[in-house]
Amino acid sequence: MDKGNGLPGRQGGSQAHWGAAGQRPDGDADSRPGHDPYGTPPYGQPGPWAPAPPVQRPNPTPPAGTFVPPPGATTPPAGTGLPPGAFPPPPVASTTGTTALPGAQPAGRYDPWAVSHAMPPAPGAPAGPEPEPAGRRPVRLVAAAALIALLAGILGGTVGIYLERNGAFSDVRLPQTRAESNPPAEGSIAGIADAVLPAVVTLHVSGGGAAGTGTGFVLDDTGHILTNAHVVRPAGANGVIEVTFGSGDTARAEVVGQDSGYDLAVVRVTGVSGLTPVELGDSDAVRVGDPVVAIGAPFDLEGTVTSGIISATERPITAGGEEVDGSDISYVNALQTDAPINPGNSGGPLVDVNGRVIGVNSAIRTGDSGGLEGGAQGGSVGLGFAIPINQAKDVAEQLINTGRATHPVIGVTLDTGYLGDGARVGSSTGDPAVVPGGPADQAGVEDGDVITAVDGDRVRSGDELIVKIRSHRPGDELTLTVERGGENLELVVTLGESAGE
Template sequence: MTFAGEVKNAVTVRAALLVVGVLALQLLFIASYVGALHRPDATDVPFGVVAPRQTSQQLVTRLDDLPGGPLDPRAVSDAAEAQKKVMNRDLDGVLIVDPQGTTDTLLVASGGGTVLANTLVKIIERAEAPQHRTVRTVDVAPASPDDFNGLSSFYLVVGWCVGGYLCASILAISAGAKPANRQRALIRTGVMALYSIAGGIGGGVGSYIERNGGLTTVELPQAGPDSGGRAPDSVAGIAARALPGVVTLHVSGSAESGTGTGFVLDSKGHILTNNHVVAPAGSAGHITVTFSGGETASAEIVGKDSGYDLAVVKVRGVSGLKPLALGNSDNVRVGDPVVAIGAPFDLSNTVTSGIISAKQRPITAGGEKGDGSDVSYVDALQTDAPINPGNSGGPLVDTQARVIGINSAIRAADSGTGLDGGQSGSIGLGFAIPVNQAKRVAEELINTGKATHPVIGVTLDMQYTGDGAKVGGKSADGTSAVTPGGPADKAGIKAGDVITQVQGQRVHSGEELIIKIRAHRPGDRLDLRLTRGGEERSMTLTLGSASGS
């Protein structure tokens, strides 16, 4: 006899009624649950509105008149009360209107029903769209993994109902079976019980998948590769053009070592850097140059000058050099964007950006020897592009990747202004030697091995604390502070005169006067203003020349 025939003979009226009853109850449960899921389609969903009085009443009326009338809107006094009502489930949602802007806030609680919360969001977004307003949704009581709401519960209910129905049906069949068929019926009952358990497991698996997004590993969305092109005047575009011409210098000597930066000047292998970068090499040290692509070469010093803090080294046997173009520092304006490239803390090919913060900033650095022979005087460009130890000698470039300055010094929070040989970091105050000055010095170092310094032929009183630069009474060797036959002597400057202006720019100290003079070339004519015995005078002199060190 077939299984269907056995079932027909085994089923009694009592068993059939039991099966029908269980089925009806479970179908009723499913229907009520599905109805709860679609609650927003019903009317009178409690909903709050927080808005100015007139706007609030208009909005309540507009929401109440939505097609189908799904919401039962009412005014709420303030946002705090509204949030409390939503969290307590007194309201299913609250719209908080921003009277000053066009973005309103919708408070929902997905812990009270994920589908309900999502449907409310869609209803309010549709209602706000014609008013040209947008909605920002805030879930004040999110659903937790233990909340039986949304599709997770639905999966469990379906699994339980199917399994329960099968169990009840088989029990009914077994109860009504004849003795001869009881053994078979019990076997089938066991088999069907396994199907019931499988149904429950299926519900659990469905719940897990719905809550966790699947059984596979998570793969996050990501943008695909782009062409790599960048605007030429962007920081990335500038860096791409300048980096091939920037090098890192590793310098070692008998007593000390250090790291700095430089950049290629020409195809012959000349590289410009700071004097204080190569100073540790002394006369018998070693300098290794590392190019941006990782190639290395040994270098030798061509010439250096401590007064300008500049040096030129040269590599040999290196092909494919990429010299950087030189700009014009006289064209630079405060606020111009700039990019600094170097090896801060030996991190080669580091790119930072900023602006020109100031021009003609008088900076002195060095002086460790105590006799003034290693002091550098710079009429610097100031930048907020981060510069750190190791950036020294690196280029400061404009938006066309042209060098406008040589990064040389920083002002650290704990040590004042100084060369970046210490370990203090950037606070946004970096200083660069203007390229116009560096170009002249580099040419002289390459051509003659030495640089010339413009001089006026006076010895200054560096202890003078008044405003201006005072000409001393005597020089260090006891002779006159004004060099006989020198530029100052020819112009009529006397011992004790206080120079207050150079080319119309104020001078406040002896250091500033040296810096202003160093910004010019030997042979340039300068207009000076000075005071003598309380009387102001104007003079013009032609700068002389002296060899640097």
């Protein structure tokens, strides 16, 4: 820093004593020989104003015999002839070591010409900047800093929003809770599905220009699989039934036996090992409100699990009837559930909370048809029906052992045109309405009798009477409530049997 160049607005300093060849008295070498500290700034370069005329500066070295006051003296001693106060003020040292007051001399030095001989600006040169009041500069600095901070905040926020909206932050990591690898709780839907799914299979059936998809479940380790009769019906005598297991493996299956009256069939796969059979439960112990799980392949979506409750028990339904002669009509005293069942669920298991099969999903009531259909193409409306497993077990055993199942019968013909309450015994063909020597004949049932209840359960139609009878086995005894000539009679009948279809 050039000290005390004598220009207006510059801080004064010691400039008086210059040695030869541009050497400053404080020992700092000036690299510009012959440099005039009072020339045009910067040294030797064109400046904003013309150089000042030469100034004859007094010789800073006092002539011989001239009194030089000692450092710090302010009053001339007696005999000097100098008036009081003739000495310049003593140098003022900075308290910080870095800043001196205007006009102050460096500590330990005294230059009587440094302050009193400051050079004026050259003629016509602009005056230097006017000193700013001391109290104004901090205020302006604070305001400028606040403005800069505000602009930086607005700019930063705008840039941040733009980058965020345009996906610039590609390394975002969101917090996530890792699930524990514990097995599903017993009795939970996940636990039931985990236990039963390995035993559930999907059947793809084709033949005779028809094809369909259904579900089944493994009964034993020899390869027997239970499903619905309407699922395997498209195969006919020469069709193909392909079974897909939960593992993804496939195998061909053959029909062991089927019965359209119960809408049940058994198929068998061979050459397959490691089969996982289901556990059969007791459908007679099922109560309304019990939670259940349905497993199947609705719309060919294999391994689908849905849940609900038992909505009703012993719900008499008939399904099928697609054949002209009605030989495919099934009569089921069904379990009703609101677990979603859709086309493709047919033949799949309805399971209780213990993972035991209590029914075979067979029919749904559809919103478009208003009727009950096995394998209907409509969607679930919360009205699904399953064949109770106790009945299905009996039929499956007969199909496996003999290839066909027997039906319990009472030996009567019912009047299908009767529109009243109950089932009226009667024939429109001229044949006897009561089979001579049959169970009903032996129990005392006569032509024209109206059967209104079975074992105390009300009968509303002929179909309901058939359903209630088929929910039993041949040889079972039933009490029929019969209305004859305005009187109610109770007749005990022992069920006979007939070959199934």
